[in-house]
Amino acid sequence: MKTGILASTDRRNAWPTGSEAHSQISWVQNSQEAAHFDIFIDLNFDAHPECMRDYAGNTNTIFLLSAVNHTPEAAFFHAGIPYGGEKIFGINAIPGFLERSTLEISDPFGKIDEVVDLLNALPFTTLEWVKSRVGMVTPRIVFMIINEAYYTMQEGTAAAPDIDTAMKLGTAYPHGPFEWKNKCGIANVYRTLEAMYEDTKEERYKICPALKTEYLTSGFR
Numbered sequence: 001m002k003t004g005i006l007a008s009t010d011r012r013n014a015w016p017t018g019s020e021a022h023s024q025i026s027w028v029q030n031s032q033e034a035a036h037f038d039i040f041i042d043l044n045f046d047a048h049p050e051c052m053r054d055y056a057g058n059t060n061t062i063f064l065l066s067a068v069n070h071t072p073e074a075a076f077f078h079a080g081i082p083y084g085g086e087k088i089f090g091i092n093a094i095p096g097f098l099e100r101s102t103l104e105i106s107d108p109f110g111k112i113d114e115v116v117d118l119l120n121a122l123p124f125t126t127l128e129w130v131k132s133r134v135g136m137v138t139p140r141i142v143f144m145i146i147n148e149a150y151y152t153m154q155e156g157t158a159a160a161p162d163i164d165t166a167m168k169l170g171t172a173y174p175h176g177p178f179e180w181k182n183k184c185g186i187a188n189v190y191r192t193l194e195a196m197y198e199d200t201k202e203e204r205y206k207i208c209p210a211l212k213t214e215y216l217t218s219g220f221r
Helices: 009-014 031-036 049-055 072-079 112-119 138-154 160-171 177-184 186-200 209-216
Strands: 003-006 025-028 039-042 062-066 087-091 102-106 126-130
Touching: 003 031, 031 039, 031 049, 039 049, 049 072, 062 112, 072 087, 087 112, 138 160, 138 177, 138 186, 138 209, 160 177, 177 186, 186 209
Parallel strands: 003 025, 003 039, 039 062, 062 087, 102 126
Antiparallel strands: 087 102
């Protein structure tokens, strides 16, 4: 099984390797190489949903697209391309979540029955199937908590280290909200919250000014 992966440096470093099933991994430079592989994993898709133009019409390759901020079906729609039976799945490929043994994955076009055996060969213990929605599930919850933590810090109620400690002691979470932010990257947190607010208009996803300021002064890391 030939697997091609398109990824920025941080996501490439976060992707688990070493699986026997993935011994034929190739790291590629652009989305136009997708047709050469049995599985093509685009970990940059959230930043470049226009790449759907390169994937449309290819019904031989299985596509796993980082689809937290842009769902695959929305990418088809905005590109003006009709869906044509492509085997396309969305995954949560944000650094900080890829290190888990569970991969969050969506099946927007109902193609799982055709490829389930190949997907089970991915280097994850569990595939967690979720609905195809902006934010998926885990980022939606964790990033909302991060946003609330920034409001708490902004109001002067507590400092970031104290909020992290309180969250871990009070909820048994593995990381506090600011630790999660560091693992995922401020740019990923900001852009996902922005996408969720645009999608839902729910106040709980409205970005805290302190978080926005950090993002704008961070160099977009």
